[in-house]
Amino acid sequence: MQALAEARANIALVKYWGKLDAALNLPAVPSLSLTVDALTTRTSVRFDPSRTLDALFIDQKPADPRALGRVSRHLDRVVGSAAANARMFAEVRSTNDFPTAGGLASSASAFAALTLAAVAAAGRESDPTKLSVLARQASGSAARSILGGLVLLGVGTPGQVDSSFATQVASEGEWPDLRLVIGIASEAPKEIASTDGMNQSESSPYYAPWTSSAPADIARAMDAIARRDLPALGAVAERSALRMHACALAADPGVVYLRGPTVEGLHAIRKLRARGVPAWFTCDAGPHPKALTSPEDAAQVARALAEVPGIQRTIIAAPGKGALLLDGQ
Numbered sequence: 001m002q003a004l005a006e007a008r009a010n011i012a013l014v015k016y017w018g019k020l021d022a023a024l025n026l027p028a029v030p031s032l033s034l035t036v037d038a039l040t041t042r043t044s045v046r047f048d049p050s051r052t053l054d055a056l057f058i059d060q061k062p063a064d065p066r067a068l069g070r071v072s073r074h075l076d077r078v079v080g081s082a083a084a085n086a087r088m089f090a091e092v093r094s095t096n097d098f099p100t101a102g103g104l105a106s107s108a109s110a111f112a113a114l115t116l117a118a119v120a121a122a123g124r125e126s127d128p129t130k131l132s133v134l135a136r137q138a139s140g141s142a143a144r145s146i147l148g149g150l151v152l153l154g155v156g157t158p159g160q161v162d163s164s165f166a167t168q169v170a171s172e173g174e175w176p177d178l179r180l181v182i183g184i185a186s187e188a189p190k191e192i193a194s195t196d197g198m199n200q201s202e203s204s205p206y207y208a209p210w211t212s213s214a215p216a217d218i219a220r221a222m223d224a225i226a227r228r229d230l231p232a233l234g235a236v237a238e239r240s241a242l243r244m245h246a247c248a249l250a251a252d253p254g255v256v257y258l259r260g261p262t263v264e265g266l267h268a269i270r271k272l273r274a275r276g277v278p279a280w281f282t283c284d285a286g287p288h289p290k291a292l293t294s295p296e297d298a299a300q301v302a303r304a305l306a307e308v309p310g311i312q313r314t315i316i317a318a319p320g321k322g323a324l325l326l327d328g329q
C-alpha cells in the first residue's frame with residue numbers, strides 16, 4: 001500500500017526531441033543519456049482506501065492542480081484508473097535535493113521515482129524494461145532515469161506502447177571517469193515546456209533531417225562508449241545538442257531556449273578545449289550550459305563556467321545509479 005523510491009536526473013548526450021506517436025509518447029529519435037549522481041528526487045506513494053482524491057506534495061507543499069493531474073494520470077496508467085474504482089486514491093509526497101523553482105526541475109527523476117514507488121505500493125511485479133515503458137509514457141526522458149550510467153532509449157513502433165524502452169549501455173561503475181558540469185544560468189522556471197517545444201519543432205524544415213540523422217549519432221556514441229573514448233563521445237554530444245537547437249530555432253514560430261549566458265557558456269567550453277582541456281558542451285530545453293569532461297578537469301571547467309556573466313552556480317555530477325526502491329512491499 002505504501003512505498004518510497006528515489007531516482008536521479010539524466011542528461012542526454014544524444015538528444016530525444018520529437019514524437020513518433022504523441023498519444024503513446026513514443027520518441028521520434030533514439031536517445032542516449034548519462035544518469036547523474038546529482039539532482040535526486042525521492043517519492044513516496046501511499047494508496048489509502050479512506051481517500052476520496054489523490055493528493056500531491058512537492059517539497060512539503062501542496063502541488064498545483066496541473067502537476068496533480070499529471071501525477072493522477074500516471075497513477076491511472078501504472079495501476080489502473082481511480083475513477084473506474086480500479087485503484088485507491090493515493091497520497092504522493094515528492095522531495096528534491098535541489099530547488100524545484102531553480103529551473104532545474106526534472107520530470108525525468110520525478111516520473112522515474114513515481115513509477116517505481118507506485119508499482120511497488122500497488123504490489124505489482126516489475127522489471128526495468130516494464131518500468132521504463134511506464135515512465136516513458138509520462139515523460140520520455142524519465143524512461144532513462146530508471147537505469148544508471150549510460151542509457152539508451154529506443155524509438156519503438158507506432159501504436160505499440162511497449163515498443164520503446166530503456167536499456168543500459170554501461171553501468172555507472174563501468175565508465176566512472178565521466179563528469180557533467182552544469183552551469184545554472186537562471187533560477188526561473190523554463191518558458192517553453194519540452195513537450196510543447198517538440199510539438200512546435202515539427203514545423204521546422206530541419207525536423208526531417210534531424211530525425212533521420214539521429215541513428216548515426218547513436219551508432220557513433222555507442223562506438224565511443226565501447227572504446228571509452230571521451231573525445232569521440234563529446235563530439236557526438238555537441239553535434240546532437242546543436243542540431244536539436246537548430247531544429248527548434250528554425251520552427252515556425254522558432255523555439256529559443258538559448259540565453260546569453262547559455263551561448264557564452266558554450267563558447268567558454270570550446271575555449272577551454274582549444275587550450276587542451278577535454279570538455280564538450282551540451283544544452284537541453286532550458287538555458288543551462290553543460291559540459292562533458294573528465295574527473296581531473298571538472299573543477300577547472302566549473303570555474304570557467306562560473307566566470308561567465310549570468311551563470312549563478314555550477315554543479316559537478318558523476319555517473320549515478322538507476323531508480324531504487326528504498327522502502328515498500
Ligand code: DP6
Pocket residue numbers: 011012014015016017025031107138139140141142194195284285
Ligand atoms: C531536451 O522527456 O521532458 O531534455 O516526453 O514530452 O515529457 P516529454 O519530454 P521530455 O524531453 C526531454 C528533452 C531534452 C532531451 C533529452 O532529455 O533527451
